Amino acid sequence: MAAVEHLYFHIPFCPKLCPYCSFYVEVGSANKTTRFLDALLREVELATTTHDVQPRTIYFGGGTPSALSEAQLEYLLGGLRNRLDLSQLEEWDFEANPATVRAPKARLLHSLGVTRLSLGVQSWDDALLQTLGRVHSAAQAEETFHVLREAGFGNLNIDLMFAVPGQSVAQWEATLSKTIALQPEHVSSYCLTYEEDTDYFRRLTGGEFRQDDDRDVAFFETTMQVLPAAGWAQYEISNYARAGRESRHNQAYWRGADYLGFGPSAFSTRGLHRWQNIPDTAEYSRRILETGTAGSFEEHLTPAQRRGETLAFAMRTSQGVAAGELTPWQDEMREFQELGLLAEQDGRFRLTQRGKLMADSVAEAFV
Ligand SMILES: C[S@@+](CC[C@H](N)C(=O)[O-])C[C@H]1O[C@@H](n2cnc3c(N)ncnc32)[C@H](O)[C@@H]1O
Ligand code: SF4
Missing domain, CATH: 1.10.10.10 (Winged helix-like DNA-binding domain superfamily/Winged helix DNA-binding domain)
Structure with missing residues (x-):
């Protein structure tokens, strides 16, 4: 079997739970410990004994990887550098919430080898950020964007969301214009999804929010017109990039490449075998450190x-x-x-x- 070239790390910590989000996350610091970092490093060590691992892309997602402290990032990313052969690495992605990165952390991430920062801006409108339950303002997100540039990041993504309750197409156009003015290399533009088991889903089924397909289409069409006209090509339904700045990690998923996922709730796919770690941070750490595995689900796909x-x-x-x-x-x-x-x-x-x-x-x- 060919080497696994794409690694995903799930860092589940968030400053606050956003009411629309269904990713496995936890608020608070109870499990944001060295023990958790040791479990991640141990899981990587064990994976390199089972699989031939030669990373070309690494993706830190979540959750909010930038919620880790500088000391923790140094420990974890430094630990990975010691355990993996990164000579073939082409891209190291890292998701960040604007409220959790200041200049020293940005500089540290850059010095540890992260090449691409993905900033969860969502909107440049403070009222909509409040609706979304975000912990940052638009001004704070803009400041963080500049902090990342000053730290040396030449490859930045901005995450945006549209079809948010109360959002008008004019507000969305303003958010796109502001994004264009900042000139990130990449923009991910997601239509709000009402995921089951979220506060937003309950508010939708309770009648407080309403879904409107025609309005969603208007947001989509505006995005597909505005971003390409300004030089960001739509290379996937929700993703737009300057030439050569497409996310290599995500492109690998879309090509059907194998990947290994580390951390609670992370999926891995190797040939026809797919498995998922338990979505429980404390239990994940305990099981990895005590038994070496933390799988909670697996399936064998047909070709x-x-x-x-x-x-x-x-x-x-x-x-x-x-x-x-x-x-x-x-x-x-x-x-x-x-x-x-x-x-x-x-x-x-x-x-x-x-x-x-x-x-x-x-x-x-x-x-
Ligand atoms: C896993 S989150 C990580 C980013 C970081 N935690 C933050 O929120 O700033 C990745 C992106 O998914 C998008 N997202 C999350 N929940 C969504 C939903 N229910 N519908 C559409 N997009 C969503 C947001 O744009 C978010 O920035
Ligand atoms: S959207 Fe990001 S910050 Fe908000 S809960 Fe989800 S992962 Fe955490």
């Missing part, structure tokens, strides 16, 4: 399932899928073409502008 999944992801990207790979789905492809959702060009199928608005329905055909 057809794995291929279908990969094609569903690939179809969301601007590269689309080679026609030859779609032979088992010929009838569906013809139907999507007739509906104007897919177009064939140069032997590849890609979503049309209309298809991008219905990407999930197209992807469903494969899974």
Whole structure:
């Protein structure tokens, strides 16, 4: 089996729980301990004895990796540098909440080898940030963006969310303009999803919030018009980048590459085997340190399932899928073409502008 080239680390700590978020996170510092960092490092050590690991991308997500203190980051990232061969590393991503990074931490991350910072701005409108329950203001997010630049980061992503309750398309346009003015290398623009088991979902089902497909389409269309016109190409439904600044880590997922995930709730996929760590930080640490494994779920995919999944992801990207790979789905492809959702060009199928608005329905055909 080829070496695993893509590693994900789940750092579950957040300053506050955002009411729309369904990632596995915990608030407070009870488990933000050296014991947890030791568990992560131990899990990596064990993985390198089981798998051939030669990282080309590393992604620190969460949660909020930037919630770790400088001493903890030095311990963890320094510890990884000692345990992994990073000679082939092309990208080291790190997610940050604007409230949790000041100049010393930014400089430290840069010096430890992080190459790409992803800043969770969500909106440049203070009223909407309040609606989203964010712990930072727009001004604080802007200051953090400049702090990251000054620390030497030449590859920055800004995360934004649209279709937020109370948000108008004009507000969204203003947020896009402000983002463009800052000239990040990459923008991730997500349509708010009402995830089950979140406060937002309860408020939706309780009638306080309302979903409006037509309004969502207006936000999507505005984004797809404004960002590409300003020089950020839409290379995946929710992701826009300057030429050559696409996220290599995410592109690897969308290509169907194998990856190893470390930390509570993290998934790994190796060939047809997929497993997930237990989504409980204290239990994760205990089990890794005492038994060496912390799996809570595993499945064995069929080759057809794995291929279908990969094609569903690939179809969301601007590269689309080679026609030859779609032979088992010929009838569906013809139907999507007739509906104007897919177009064939140069032997590849890609979503049309209309298809991008219905990407999930197209992807469903494969899974
Ligand atoms: C795992 S979060 C990490 C970022 C960091 N914790 C923060 O919030 O600043 C990654 C991104 O997912 C997006 N996100 C989280 N929950 C979402 C939801 N329910 N709908 C759409 N986007 C969401 C946000 O844009 C967020 O910045
Ligand atoms: S959106 Fe980010 S900061 Fe908010 S709870 Fe989710 S992971 Fe934490």
